[in-house]
Amino acid sequence: MEKEVSFKELKSKIAGLGDIDIEKKKEIICTFIGHSLIQTSCFGYKYCGRCGEQVGDSLGGIWYDAEKAVLAGHNCKTCRANFKKLSWREKLYCRNPFAKNYDKSKYILTLSSNPLK
Ligand SMILES: [Zn+2]
Numbered sequence: 001m002e003k004e005v006s007f008k009e010l011k012s013k014i015a016g017l018g019d020i021d022i023e024k025k026k027e028i029i030c031t032f033i034g035h036s037l038i039q040t041s042c043f044g045y046k047y048c049g050r051c052g053e054q055v056g057d058s059l060g061g062i063w064y065d066a067e068k069a070v071l072a073g074h075n076c077k078t079c080r081a082n083f084k085k086l087s088w089r090e091k092l093y094c095r096n097p098f099a100k101n102y103d104k105s106k107y108i109l110t111l112s113s114n115p116l117k
């Protein structure tokens with residue numbers, strides 16, 4: 001199995017791509033570290049909170065990370081507890097799932113922040 005990419009490695013990989021669009025950057029980050037467990041939900045469909053790709057369909061019974069996911073705007077006990085377990089991999093370029101104004105809230109973490117802080 002391939003070794004997991006560290007924050008530092010990811011940062012240099014992304015920097016090596018030059019000046020790219022933020023949306024493109026988020027997609028590339030997901031290909032390196034996987035989709036975020038912070039997810040948005042729309043009519044049963046679940047989307048990655050970072051790149052927006054569909055990661056599940058709870059009506060169709062396809063939602064692998066159901067127990068670990070944090071749904072934006074959900075704010076329930078499970079989501080709150082799950083959020084505490086998330087690492088920088090899930091938070092990078094994702095918005096605060098508990099923010100009142102989710103779509104306009106700031107990213108929890110960006111590549112210029114220090115994830116160990
Ligand atoms: Zn993603």
Ligand SMILES: [Zn+2]
Nearest residue numbers: 074075076079
């Ligand atoms: Zn919830």
